[in-house]
Amino acid sequence: MRHQACAGVCFFLFDRSTILAAILICVLAVPCGHAANVTVNGANGTTGSAGSTGANGGPGGAGTAGADATATASAPADTDNTATATGGTGGTGGPGGQGNAMGGTGGVGGAGGAAANATASATTTASGGFNSARAIATGGAGGGGGSGGDAFAGSGGAGGTTVNGGTATASASASNSQVGGGVSTEVRVVGGTGGTGGLGGEGLMFLRGPGADGGDGGAATIGSATGTSTGGGSVSVSATSRGGTGGGGNNSGGNGGDGASATLNNVVSGSTTGTINFTQDATGGGGGATSNGLPGLAGMGSSTLSLIDTMSAFLTGNSRSAGGTGGDSAQGNAGHGGAANSSLSLTGNGQVTANISANGGGGGATSGIGLQGGNGGVATASGSAASLGGGSVQFNYSLTGGHGGNGTTGGHGASASAINAITGSTTGGLNLSQIVRGGNGGTAFGGASGTPGNATSTLVYNQSGPSIVTMNTKASAGGNAGGFSAAPAATSLSSLDVTSTGTFLTLSTESTGGGGGGITAFPSNNNAQNGGAGTVGILRGTATSPGFVSLNLNAISQGGPGGTVSTGSGNGGHGAAASMTDLIEASASTASSVNMMQIARGGGGGNALTGLAGTGGNATSSLTRNITLSQFTNSVTAQAGAGGEKNGAGGPAGTGGNATALANTTNNGGSVNSTATATAGAGGRGTGAAGGNGGNAN
Secondary structure, eight states: OEEEEOOOEEEEEEOTTTSOOEEEEEEOOOEEEEEEEEEEEOOOOOOOOOOOOBSSOOOOOOOOOOOOEEEEEOOTTOSEEEEEEEOOOOOOOOOOOOBOSTTOBOOOOOOOOOOOOEEEEEEEOOOSSEEEEEEEEEOOOOOOOOOOOOOTTSBOOOOOOOOOOOOEEEEEEEEEOSTTOEEEEEEEEEOOOOOOOOOOOBOGGGOBOOOOOOOOOOOEEEEEEEEEETTSOOEEEEEEEEOOOOOOOOTTTOOOOOOOOEEEESOEEEEOSSEEEEEEEEEOOOOOOBSSSOOOOOOOEEEEEEEEESSOSEEEEEEEEEOOOOOOBSSSOOOOOOOEEEEEEEEESSEEEEEEEEEOOOOOOBOSTTOBOOOOOOEEEEEEEEETTSOOEEEEEEEEOOOOOOBSBOOOOOOEEEESOEEEEOSSEEEEEEEEEOOOOOOBSSSBOOOOOOEEEEEEEEESOOSEEEEEEEEEOOOOOOBSBOOOOOOEEEEEEEEEOOSEEEEEEEEEOOOOOOBOSTTOOOOOOOOOOEEEEEEEEEEOOSSOOEEEEEEEEEOOOOOOBOSSSOOOOOOOOEEEESOEEEEOOTTOEEEEEEEEEOOOOOOBSSSOOOOOOOEEEEEEEEEOOSEEEEEEEEEOOOOOOBOSSSSOOOOOOOEEEEEEEEESSSEEEEEEEEEOOOOOOBSSSOOOOOOOBO
16 A cells, blocks of 8 residues: 655744744644555466477467456545556467478467456545546457477478457446545556467478467456546546457468457446546457468447536546557458447536547558558547536547558558537537548558548538537548559548527638649659649528627638659649639628638649659639628638659759639628738749749739
8 A cells, every 4th residue: 555645844933032043843744645556467377388299290288378367446545546457468379299200290289378357446435635546457468379380291280279368347436525525537448469379380392281360359348437526526537448459360371360349338427516527438459460361350449428417517528439450461451440430429517528539440551462451440420519507518529531551552541521420509609620531541562552531521500509609620631642653632521501699600611632642662653643622612601690790701722732753754743723712601790790711722743853743733712792791801812832843854843833812892881801812832943953933823
């Protein structure tokens, strides 16, 4: 048990008559709380015995099982209880014996020992300034299978079988009755890694016996995580689950084990009249690698959190998920990334903050000739937040498609789409942010790079109630990795359409196209790809209040850059153009103030060596409005992309893009401020070549 001490206090008292004597009084530190840390590590299993040598090799012995671990921390007087349990690793199977007769066989490798499970539980009930309970459980790894015995004049023995990773289970609870006393509860579980399949023994003509499959990852389970402060203190409750990673499959033909999925469904709870923060975080286990079998499947990550809390003044909820990484492969196509799904619903009386994210798992990598990296996993998410008492509501949403894995041909990035994925309600301030990113394409070493994922983020909101409204949608296409040949660029689409009774509205939307694929693999002479379009569908704000309204609208379209050539004589890709014409609309009372800002940016041209450098993307931004308001501002900007650089002979660097900006504004009711700014793209820089020409601006 560890004691926690209050800080000592020292001070001086002086005799005022003589100012000679000084009395040093110190209040020594005394224990003001206790902490119980209970750690249990299960013993590891032992390695199996080796098989005997003979005409036919004898089988290897099995590894012994790891020991389970159970840790419980619940000392009644302690304000900080931590239980940590780690299961033992299974013992490795013994190697098969060598077969030395003509036509003999090597012995079978011994089986791996069973992985141990881990269980942790922590409970804190003492009264104090701050109470905490932590429970951490990690499952043991499965024992690897023993190698098959060699038989150089016959057949190699089969690799020994293995087992799945151990399970991890945990729960924790903390409470505090002291006035203002805070509480922190944390639960973390990690499933054990599956064991590695045994390697097949070597036989005649160097042929190996069959390799064994890897074991699956162990499950990671949270029973509950609870925090309660009856004295109105702050409460924080978090639950984190990581599915076990699949074990590797061995030569020859052993398949990788599957990663375990991680699922959290309303495992956190608690109460206070103060501030409360809930977090759920689920990540699927990665798929096991393989040499020449099938890669293991990646686990899925899923987090669902739905809470109604009418007690706390400040409610925050976090729901996060991520898919596992696909299994790697040395001589086959790699595995795909795991899916991710998050859901979040929060209802409170006071201030409410919701944060949600979902990230698709990355595809696995492969090193074999003519093979493809795994595709990225798909991510989905949705949620709502409400304050019944008129508190401010903020919802932050993030969705990212999984990245493609690397290979001779790159894996494809996953597209990501959020269409009206979040909503919120209150009579106070409302802030919604919906951000979406496509997955990057995988790098290719000898073929085409992986296609990146597209991104879509659109939101329509039509609701009365909020007095202050801030909303943002953003879509960013996935990046494009290099390869022997280049994949097309991804595109993006964003839009925002809001109808509200609020009096202060700030609305923005932004769309960014993906970069064109580059050329990075020698000795390619292929051309790079052009950048992708970043499209804004509409930005519309409709204010239904009859009085004064402040309405601010900002829309940005960004074209993707052209791909760059890093080797060979291919041409650089052209930057994508960005074009916006009357994409902002507003409706408000004649007493209102409206500000519009419309920005178009062309993508930069891609660089080249001896080929042609890419040209910068053009930019066009035009906004014509005839409106009746107290005050109206119309700001239009066009910024063209720069030309690509040229780093060798054979022509000039790329030409900069042209820019055109037009603001045609009429206000029939009051003041007007109208500006149009056009900036042409700069010509590319030449090294050993002439620089490119700059674009024109109108």
